[in-house]
Amino acid sequence: MNQYMSLKDHVYNYISQKINEGSLTPNEKINEQLICEELNISRTPVREALIQLATEGYLENIPRKGFRVRPIDENKAIEFYMIIGVLEGLAAYNAVDYITSKEISYMKELLISMDKAIDIELYDDYYKIQTVFHNTFVNICNNEELIRLINQLKRSFIRQTYINKESDNLYEILKVTNSEHKEIIKLFELKDKEKLRSYIRDVHWNTQNAKFDSI
Amino acid sequence: MNQYMSLKDHVYNYISQKINEGSLTPNEKINEQLICEELNISRTPVREALIQLATEGYLENIPRKGFRVRPIDENKAIEFYMIIGVLEGLAAYNAVDYITSKEISYMKELLISMDKAIDIELYDDYYKIQTVFHNTFVNICNNEELIRLINQLKRSFIRQTYINKESDNLYEILKVTNSEHKEIIKLFELKDKEKLRSYIRDVHWNTQNAKFDSI
Secondary structure, X not given: OOOOXXXXXXXXXXXXXXXXXXXXOOOOEOOHHHHHHHHOOOHHXXXXXXXXXXXXXXXXXXXXXXXXXXXXXXXXXXXXXXXXXXXXXXXXXXXXXXXXXXXXXXXXXHHHHHHHHHHOOOHHHHHHHHHHHHXXXXXXXXXXXXXXXHHHHHHHHOOOHHHHOXXXXXXXXXXXXXXXXXXHHHXXXXXXXXXXXXXXXXXXXXXXXXXXXXX | OOOOOOHHHHHHHHHHHHHHHOOOOOOOEOOHXXXXXXXXXXXXXXXXXXXXXXXXXXXEEEOOOEEEEOOOOHHHHHHHHHHHHHHHHHHXXXXXXXXXXXXXXXXXXXXXXXXXXXXXXXXXXXXXXXXHHHHHHHOOOOOHHHHHHHHHHHHHHOOOHHXXXXXXXXXXXXXXXXXXXXXXXXXXXXXOHHHHHHHHHHHHOOHHHHHHHOO
């Protein structure tokens, strides 16, 4: 355990990781006692981590019933897509003023790596690289609250489960998604703030794709 | 105390109200022991409420130092304005498809009430009515997550303190703001989704006004 990390943060990471990797499933009740035993800690930091996870949207807190993993149905996924679309659109819009040629070159490298990962069906690698790709421009938007909010929403919503989905057309879907990443780079190079904002909002986070992230 | 409200929620309301009304001030340390005594409750629900308030952005949790009221400087206020601008713009964009003539009439009544409140310098009343005005269209955007997020951001950020500010030009500022409310109603009547979205984002939540909400 990281010695600078609070017990609450340790429990937070422990539970959120279980949710993200799918070993805690939608609607599953959180067994507080079991977590206390597994981590050999008292109830207080566990309760604190559960409150934070519920506030962020990972869990539902049902009065007198305790905490459950919040399911993300297709309708809920559409709601998140719309929100992340406008927020990431804003981040990109602002990032145009700060992005350097070095960062654009880095995004181009990531684009090639993502393409290779899709080709050899290493979807787990693709997922990790696309996270880095998006973070590259989000992190330079010069708005700390926006960065924090985008990360929080993505954490509570996107649960890596699609990687494990046996989808016939996952290859095709990711190829299209990666062609969109290429367009995003192009719009950064053109410094076309307006088009970049609407492209990310209306095309890249098109709610048509939300069904792939509902679980 | 509401018998259906958890102790944690009770503490949450108690502290957030103190922050909003200004009796807990920016950078002030939260005295956990004092709250336990004032509400005659144990430390656990107080800790839980503090974690939620920190997750939502009301408080800062400084390791080994405890919780403090987060100050909102002008730069931070600008960050919030940009975020709320795009989110409320999205809400209004979507609400155009659902708004009824009854709701538009209601917004027109609120507009008149706000104008009267400004004229007789009842800025506290103005503040309450403008909240109802914005909620009228936000609540019909058909996106629960968006409604939840907008409310959370506004709660943690806008702290009614401007009402108490001795500002020479508060009258003029609010007159302009209310003329913007009039324009918002007009764009709803015209069902001009695109213009409504950009008007709310770029004019009504213009970051030039953020200085009035920094504390």
